[in-house]
Amino acid sequence: MGEYETGYVERISANVFLIGDTCNVYVLRSGRDGVAIDFGSGAVLGLLPDLGIDRLVDVLVTHFHRDQIQGLDQALATGANVWVPPIEQDLFVHADDHWQGREFDNDYDVRQNRFGPLQSVAVTGVLPEYRTVRFGDHQITILPTPGHTVGSLSFLVDIDAKRMVFTGDLIAAPGKVWSLAATQWTYNGIEGVGATWHSVLGLRDRDPDLLLPSHGQPINEPRPAIDLLASRLSRMIADRGNGNEELASWRERPYVALTPHLLQNRTSMSRSYALLSASGKAMLIDFGYDFSTGMPPPGDRTSRRPLLATIDALKRDYGIGRIDVAMPTHYHDDHVAGFNLLRDVEGTHVWAAENFSSVLSEPTRYDLPCLWYDPITVDQSLPLGEPIQWEEYEFRLHELPGHTLYACAIEFEVDGIRVLASGDQQGTVPGRDAEWLNYTYRSRFGHHDFRRSAELYRRLNPDLLISGHWDPRYVDDAHLTMLMDRGRSLEEVHEQLLPLDTFDLGAEGVAAWIRPYRSTVQPNGELAIDIEVRNPFAEASTARLELAFPRDWTARPTGGEVRLPALGTATQSFVLRVGDHPIRRARIACDVTIRGRRLGLAAEALVTVVDPSTYSGMTLPVAGEDRRGLR
16 A cells, blocks of 8 residues: 655645655645645644645544544644544543543443544534535535544545545555454444445545545545445455345435335434425434444444435435425434434424423433433424424324333324334334333333323324334234233333332332533532422422532522422422532532431432633534634
8 A cells, every 4th residue: 555654745736735644644725825634743734835835724634543633732733723523522622531431341342442632632623514614725525434433534625626535544545444443333343344335435426536545545546446445345244244234225225115205214223214295395203323334332422423324315216305304203312313414414494392302402401311412403392282284294293201201102194094103112022923112211211101102002093103123013903902911011010019109209210300410600600400309109298408519609599398299290499609610520419308208319410610711612614614714
């Protein structure tokens, strides 16, 4: 492949230069300014005069590995903007947290995250995937190309009469990658191999004239280089037999028709569905991890990447002109991860049931599993049980607790078929004519839920059940009866195992909640909190609440009494004034006593006090804007 010595300079075209360093650093010239693709150790700064450049204005990073970025502090010191991949932002901004929290004993996380920044980097912001941003004189399209890392990017730019793609470490030479070890995202897995296969074929479809890798020489004949690599990767996938054998079929036909106007995306980790209107618009029911080849086990942001990989195929194959609305069955990340991308790239509106709209838009208020990292703006919060019109279709949303309290069933008719989208409520048990009841206590499961959902199904009597992780199922009376029997059995065993007749905290066993669960305030600032308390007794009761907080903080009031309905809940509000020094995740709590029975510090929440003068906020370049005008 050939590597370049540090300080080596090659002119790729009139305004594009390659500088040899710990990686290939590329510089795009705009008059006397420059834009760098990756940065290496920073050797490029000493070579700018040789390139006819006075300063670097922007540095665009393909991925977080140290050979790409170890000199970034030098770039920032010169006043350059530094832009990084969105899902890798925490590895830059919160590197200290990564190293302090990294597991070493009994460690099954085999990703190359150890090769990230050793110290936090105050980067300018993140790069908007799938969009084109003007940097200097150049319109640069930011393409998600997972493979070498989950969050890797490539940059496409038409410059000097050529279409160039800066590929990072996605491809190193015709038929070769820089590292196969980096493509192993899980223990024993080869998820990154399948992702690399999909990513390089996506670049081939854009018909580039030149590929410019981070390691290796420029590739002047991209198509045969990519075809050779795709062929070799396919062989590795076939030899390994890890479940990615259908990738070629997925890429060719990601959607399958359940009815002429209802499609299932078979590539997504949690199945999503597209409802097609006669006007050429589509509504998506759920949209999590599109074209998923597998995910690393930790739940950090760097392991969870949404894509819009199949949207072009949906438009191409079904004549869709607009992805108009996205509607989730529940809030879990594998059902909503792609919603913000849909909004930003496609202009899609988000409609959500009123019983969990706030979980999407204010996730830090809640202590729940599977929350998405960022707020998702809800354009319409939809009432339960009432008719909702979209194009020629009428919907009704129904409360559907079980898998999680914050869920709904979506009822509609398409092509004469009555359909009910039930999210992850239950799924097929392999080899049995039974259903797996999919519940998690921390998602706020109640022991009555599955009996009640079976009653809902019986009342609605759909023809077709569609779900998040299992094949669509046509419904008959025997199936509905089986769901009722399973729900009653689950309810009965919880009533036998738990002391619900004398002290009923529900199946989840929680007496109180503080909201917001996670907060950020300035020193000496105030924070309003609500404490919701559950009555475990079958008679109306009084709860006594006492706040616990750091010694130099104050509260008004510090405690109080709240009247609780029988087996119901009530909420009391408080205001905290925090201390004058920054602290990360200070703990506050509430000591709860109900009817003279002290339950102790039954609820907690986390408060981070941040000095705004030392905080470096992240921004997002605006598509089409000239970065010189935003400095």
